[in-house]
Amino acid sequence: MAGGVTTISVRNILMVLVVILGLAIGLALNSAQQTAFKFSLPEVEAPVPVPSLTQQEEAPVLSPVVMYSERDVITEYLLQREQSRSAQLELLKEVASDPESATMVKQEAQKRIIELARLVELEVNVTGLLRSEGFNDPMVVASEYGVTVSIGTPMLSDTEASRIGNLVSRMSGVDPKQIVILERGRK
Secondary structure, three states, X not given: OEOOEXXXXXXXXXXXXXXXXXXXXXXXHHHHHHHHOOOOOOOOXXXXXXXXXXXXXXXXXXXXXXXXXXXXXXXXHHHHHHHHHHHHHHHHHHHHHOOOOOHHHHXXXXXHHHHHHHHHHHHHHHHXXXXXXXXXXXXXXXXXOEEEEEEOOOOOOHHXXXXXXXXXXXXXXXXXXXXXXXXXXXX
16 A cells, blocks of 8 residues: 555456356346246136045145256256356456556456466367267366366276376366366266
8 A cells, every 4th residue: 555545456356347247147047047937827716626635545745856967957057157157258358348448457358368268178178088088978167276077977996087187187287286076976
């Protein structure tokens, strides 16, 4: 703090914008989900008779639990990730092309756009490599902190896990200590 003026870095401003954007997307998705399931019953003029049950009959039990398959959960995650990245990219493009944005802010936005593109490309390439090597239904999540790989196999051998780690490390340049390998599926 020099002369009573607080300096805020461009990175901090961008981080705050990304957090706000993430919250806005989350609220929008939550709102969309809540409104998507609202419906109204038609009004009925006369009461509808309810059939009575005898002692031998049991009322059907309806379960409010909705079961999702593993594939549904993964598909939903991938869709949300794509929506989040698209929103980030759109915001960054606006900042980078805004004539009123400071030069440093524009440069940081451009760097982040390039980084997002690199991460997406890395995920696609590693996923394709793992598929071509025979690993079942790989899902790859890359960030500036490392790479997480989820394989659709309930149990990987130490040899398979080591092979995955080596392939990901060589392709991504990420230190093996920053690679997380997860197993999915029923054991």
